[in-house]
Amino acid sequence: YDLTQPPSVSVSPGQTASITCSGDELGKKYPSWYQQKSGQSPVLVIHESDKRPSGIPERFSGSNSGNTATLTISGTLPMDEADYYCQAWDINTAVFGGGTKLTVL
Amino acid sequence: EVQLVESGGGLVEPGGSLTVSCVGSGFAFSNDWMDWVRQAPGKGLEWVGRIKSKSGGGTAQYAAPVKGRFSISRDDSKNTLYLQLNSLTTDDTGVYYCTRDRPGYNPYFDCWGQGALVTVSS
Numbered sequence: 001y002d003l004t005q006p007p008s009v010s011v012s013p014g015q016t017a018s019i020t021c022s023g024d025e026l027g028k029k030y031p032s033w034y035q036q037k038s039g040q041s042p043v044l045v046i047h048e049s050d051k052r053p054s055g056i057p058e059r060f061s062g063s064n065s066g067n068t069a070t071l072t073i074s075g076t077l078p079m080d081e082a083d084y085y086c087q088a089w090d091i092n093t094a095v096f097g098g099g100t101k102l103t104v105l
Numbered sequence: 106e107v108q109l110v111e112s113g114g115g116l117v118e119p120g121g122s123l124t125v126s127c128v129g130s131g132f133a134f135s136n137d138w139m140d141w142v143r144q145a146p147g148k149g150l151e152w153v154g155r156i157k158s159k160s161g162g163g164t165a166q167y168a169a170p171v172k173g174r175f176s177i178s179r180d181d182s183k184n185t186l187y188l189q190l191n192s193l194t195t196d197d198t199g200v201y202y203c204t205r206d207r208p209g210y211n212p213y214f215d216c217w218g219q220g221a222l223v224t225v226s227s
Contacts, residue, residue: 030211034150041202041220042142042150047213085150089211092166094140094152 001090003031003097010103017073019100021086026067029088033062033071036099037082045084046071078104107131107216109203114221121193125221127186127203132216135159135181138206140214141188145199153177153188155206170196193225 003023011017021031033046044053046062049069059074073080081104086097113125127139138161141153154167156177165177176189186203201221204214 030209032211032213034214036150041217042214043217044213044215047207047215048209048211053215083149087150087213093168094142094155094212096142096150096152099149 001088001093001095003086003088003095005084005086005097005100007098008101008103010105011073011076013078013104014075017076017080017102017104019071019073019084019086019102021069021071021097022067023088023095023097024067026069026088027065029090031062031064031069031086031088033069034085034087035080035082036085042085073102076102076104080104107205109205109216109218111201111203111218111221114201114223116224116226117190117193118227119194119225121225122189122191123193123223125188125190125201125223127188127218129184129186129203129205132205134184138208138212139177139179139186140204140206141177141186142202142204142214142217143197143199144202144220145196148199151199153201156186190223193223195225198223198225 030048034042036042049064050062083099108130111127140155156165174192178187203218205216
């Protein structure tokens with residue numbers, strides 16, 4: 001099972017960033033999203049398609065339909081610059097997307 | 106505070122073995138399913154495997170690239186998760202993270218350790 005993400009996305013500070021993740025019938029798999037800043041461990045930012053863990057800013061949101069899940073960052077801040085990974089399960093195996101490097105400039 | 110701390114990484118020759126450990130604190134370790142995720146240098150995240158809680162059966166599942174070579178175990182009396190790596194190749198080089206696995210229709214990883222670097226090289 002493959003999850004496909006764009007290698008890179010650029011956004012200006014204060015604008016909205018959208019990162020997509022595509023996979024067969026992904027809309028039925030309730031994916032999660034992880035943020036990994038340079039040199040740090042990943043952090044969960046969205047789980048079960050659209051649920052935000054406590055401590056994650058409201059500017060992070062998720063949606064999921066059909067074959068595509070989307071992580072949206074509204075009012076992007078420079079501190080949001082990081083790699084973002086989507087993740088889903090397929091037959092008892094966790095699968096990660098290849099990751100998207102978000103550049104805020 | 107939920108915390109995971111790995112140890113035991115290091116340099117090992119191809120074909121060698123190594124054990125990485127992860128100590129959990131701030132939560133009921135024995136109740137949770139735990140996973141290992143790795144990251145090769147400059148690459149993305151790759152799931153290695155998981156182990157269920159004892160009440161969930163205590164069995165382990167593995168990703169295809171490591172099945173038969175890696176073994177995941179746990180000692181709930183020590184709040185410790187283990188990853189035994191055998192028959193290592195250079196492709197196994199990377200940072201190994203332990204994670205807590207939250208149940209659900211699509212289980213997710215809500216806490217990650219700082220990672221343990223495993224380098225396979227002659």
